[in-house]
Amino acid sequence: MHRKFGGEIxxxxxxAAGLTVARERALHSAHTHFLREGDSDAPVTYQVRPVRDGTSFSTRHxxxxxxxRLICQLTASFQRAGAGFDHQIPRSSTPPPEQLPTVEELLRDDPENLAWAQAVMARGSVxxxxxxxxxxxxxxxxxxxxPRQQIWIRARAPLPDDPLTHRAALLYLSDYLLLSVAATHHGVIPQDPGIQFATIDHSVWFHHFRRADEWLLHEQESPWAGQGLALSRGFLFDRDGALVASTQQQGLLRRRGSGARAPG
Known part of the structure; x- marks a missing residue:
């Protein structure tokens, strides 16, 4: 079985949730629990249950x-746009992506990691x-x-103009490398055979709308790990420094034989 990427699920x-909501209500948060491994070679059926449609918000499960077999559960909230207070944290000073080397240029003297990066990008079309x-x-x-990392990321192929498609795609993109920041802080990578590594839950709060096929900077960090778990969080900015989304993810991170099995 080939494990289905959590961000894709x-x-x-x-x-699926957004297709049951009035188009003027935008996805503003999504919280996913991964209960079992998904098989990338088998279809997934998504059953949507309306929880509530209020004056300003709609919630879907x-x-x-x-x-x-149940492999995931997601709760999504959608908002009718309204006025309010505004503030955000600043983005770190980072060169724009056009001034940075491509992955092939950056890793040309490291064939092992170059092969890893090329495989990830090709498989995910990112x-x-x-x-x-x-x-x-x-x-x-x-x-x-x-315990931190910066990555410019975008969908490789142009996407349709539909806002829901871009926010769903951004949810997909936000899963890349986020939890691995916790693993690498301990000198291990998720592919190490002696490591158990699996995402348990993943949350994204959407702020400003931006296209997922344009460059976004994901500033990632892991503030804590312990008891066989690790927590990572991040902020996605556009090239002008606007905060597009906030992310948070918890997962299993332990040496094999030291505790319970990963979800599956």
């Missing part, structure tokens, strides 16, 4: 089933640019990294 579930080599480069040699 979350994005599809959010898309989605069950994702594969071969009759594109990366890194201000410095990704944490995985250091951790693949057994060295620990700071």
């Amino acid at each position: 979350a994005g599809q579930a959010a898309m 989605v069950d994702g089933l594969q071969d009759g 594109e990366f640019r890194f201000p410095i080599p990704p944490n995985r480069v250091v951790a693949s040699r057994g060295a620990a990294t700071p």
Whole structure:
């Protein structure tokens, strides 16, 4: 079985939920729990249950089933736009993606990590640019990294203009490398055979609308790990520094044989 990417499941579930909501209500938060591994070679059925349609907000619950087994649950909230107070944190000073080397240029002398990056981008139809080599480069040699990372990311192919499609795609993109920031801080990578690594839940709060096929900077960090779990969070900015979304993810991170099995 080929494991289905969690961001893909979350994005599809959010898309299913959005199709049951009035178009003037935009997705503003999505919270996904991953209950079992999904099989990328088998279809997923998404069952949407309306929870409430209020004056300003609509809430939907989605069950994702594969071969009759529940693999995920998502709660999504949609908002009718309104006026309010405004503030945001500033973006870090980072060169724009056009001034950064491509992944092929950055990792040309590191064939192992270049092959990893190219496979991830090709499989997910995404594109990366890194201000410095990704944490995985250091951790693949057994060295620990700071518990933070920056990555420019976008969908490789142009997407339709539908706002729901872009927010579902952004939910998909937000899953890339987020939890791995916790692993690399301990000098391990998710692919290490002695490591159990699996996302348990993933949340995104959407702020300003931006296209998912244009460059966004994901500033990622892991503030905590312990008891076999790890927590990561992040902020997605556009090139002008507007805060597009906030992310948070918890997952299993432990050495094999040290505790319970991963979800599955």
